[in-house]
Amino acid sequence: MRTLLRLAWHNLRASPVRSALSVLAVGFGVATLVAADGMSRSITSEIARTAEAEAITSFMSEQLDVGLTAVGLVIVLGAGFLTFNAFAMAVAQRRGDFGRLRAAGMTQQQVLGMVLTEAALIGLIGSALGIAGGALLGRGLIELVSATSEMFNRFGDVGASPARMAWAAAAGTLIALWAAWVPARRAVRATPLAALRPPPPDTVRLPPLWPAIIGVTGGVALWLYLALAPPGVWIQPPMASIVSGIFAATWLGCLALILPVLIAATARSVRGLFSRVVGPSGRLASDNLRRHRSHAAFTVVTLAVGVGMIVGVTGYMTFWFEEIFFRISDTALRERPAVGLFPLQADAGLNAYVGVTQFTLPEGLGEEVRAAVGDRATVLPVHFVIVPELAFMGDRYFSFVMDPAELRDSGNMMFTFAAGNWEEAMAIADRGCAMFLTPSVARRQDLWVEDSLRLTTPSGPLACTVAGVGPTFVGASILSDAAAEAFRLTEPVGLVAFGRSPQDHDDLLQALTAIADGHEGVWPMDVNRLTAYQREGMKSVQTAMDGMLILAVLSAGLGVVNTTVIGLTERRREFGLMRAAGATRRQVRSVVVIEGLLFGVLGAVVGMAAGAGVVVVYTTVSGGSSMGFPDFPVWEAALASLRPALGRGLMALLLTPLLTAFVAWIPARHLLRGPVTETLAEGQRAW
């Protein structure tokens, strides 16, 4: 074991740049996972001092954690691709070394053990760096979000949990081991003699066409089906999520099948153009892309993952916030303007929650408001609770507790029926605890109208009956006020006055502002402004995600450096030959830089196709089913969600090739520094 460890360490030191790049890639992934946890814990640590505050803020931190963790896992996966590529190429390069070790008496298992020890060392060192860097990254992201968000402007000073650090490190190490396992297994299977033979000449070979034909056929069939009969118009949860997942995986699978031919076709189609514009350097760059197709494919995939996530996350969040959450509220608020009173200044962002220990309105304020607004408005007292069974996402998404009659009289903003009606709902509410749920929550609990469920409350189980299914405000489930006692609710967290007509808005705002002025710790808030803040919050979450996703693209950039370094080593003599034939350093460097550029373009295009495709698949398959919107305009919503996503994708398409060309230039410059004979020399490894 000690010998293996010593050999593995020696090998890592012999290729310092390659080892460092793999370590950094793993480190980026682990750091992201750690930072995600640290950031979400920071939101709740100082703010959620009351049950109500926790109900409101914990869903935000939980969703942020889920989103950022997903990004982190994708970066770890990207690190896996990079490490796989690094090991695949390193193993191919060290074929002769393996042959010599096997000839000297090493068993297959010992050689495999040596390579896996190298991978484990990379994983462990990367994880250690990632844990240390995760704290810094978390702080950096918090600073970024604080600087750009009016809503997320207060964070606690806590780091990631030890449990998160442990599993992030485990994920980093395991992915490195997995990445090394496949190429190492293949390499050690060769006999010592076969391993010592020089590899076959490297020529341009056409990839097999049949996978691409299957991919194109599958893709066309999928899009035709979605165009002609989008499931979003009829599907119900939880099938919506399952079918979305299957279709999205199908789309990504189709792209994966097409990728080798796409790389070869792109390289072939730009060959003539590059030859004319850049000369032999452009021609050779496009040829090399076809020659090293598997290396190219992995590098392109690593880049595509980052870009695809940027596009996908943007589209997904736009769909949820613009097309789902606020679909009804904007129209409803135009018809019936709403003004509320709250025990905090909601437009102060998270700062408003600091030091709040009494998170309810003063006793008797409801009567005062009702008296002030008279017939001009319906006053709806609002309580927030956490009911895991009714959480719209995860298990800490908040639910409302409201008087069903006042809910009915407040208009469409808080709830509209997709199943049931007010007459039956009121009858159910008269019998006890009633629930108004989105189809997403109802289907998850296998419930429909008039079905009952025992809920978890601070006072023990509480049986509630579904009184209606349909879209609710931001997806939160609504319980009737019969549940108030079980949740030990006293005064409400908010009092919202819904005007009878648009003209009532100014009067209501004036009346409620006057009341708030008379009470310490009470603030008025236009609900339109509140929804604007929620949208702002969504953008802040996206800013944090973008910060992480830039790391994903940078991590993919490391993959390009890695591929370039190893490609340069493999083609060292070729470059020397070019120099001997009269190519200047710049001309040889151009070959490498153009290759990097092509990686970037292909990665960005494939990433855009993957991300945009997944967004459209998700939106057309799930439609408005989670909320139960009637006549949901599936394709209109899909395209509206896609627009901002493609905007970011285009930015990635512009910036990624620049990044990849730059990172390819660095090792190329290093390799070509010496005289021609140095470039021609055999047995030397670049970096």
Next chain:
Amino acid sequence: MRAILQARKLFKRYGTGEAAVDALRGVDLAVAPGEFVAIMGPSGSGKSTLLHLLGGLDAASGGESLLGEVGLSNLPDADLTRLRRRSIGVVFQFFNLLPTMTAAENVGLPLALDGIAPGEVSARAAGALAWVGLSGRADHTPDRLSGGEQQRVALARALVFEPKVILADEPTGNLDRAAGEQVLGLLRRACDERGQTVVMVTHDDAAAAHADRVVFLLDGQIADELAGPDLSPEAVARARSRLQA
């Protein structure tokens, strides 16, 4: 006659400190235009190093290489590259061709690198391929050519710019006798018919006998020279044995 290629007190040291090796120790050599010179010597005697320094492929540690009147050591890299591209053709023993290019494209590479129009590149590459007898192989990639054909393509590439000097580093070392003879015959013709200067490193007495003059290197210095009409493989072998004794 003024020399086309000169080495003046050429000195080359590899490595530093205790690991330093002096590959060349003050070599003086002058090669006349149109002359075919073979460089011989045991492994490690500095043959290839001398060839590389004469072609500006490596930088000397001391002394000077000249192409005509131009000293190579002080030229900026871009100028040196341009000079090498236009005035010096190089042929190596191995890995002479770029694997993704056809024979014609490999031959036309120096012209294309010089920015010459594609039409002219094609025409001149075809001419060079015809000269080495490979017109029918123009569209073949290296993996579809025999070793001898690959080396003739490499020679065509070295000749395509009609350079004053051709440097060949063991051009027949990896070929069978017949293919080697073809390559050596072409090098001889380059001198005789085109007036080009050839400097060739070789271990092979028969190959060296194609030259006008054979220069023997030993421990980084010129130890002997052989020239004249009676240059034969046997004479070269005798001189080499005498040197090694």
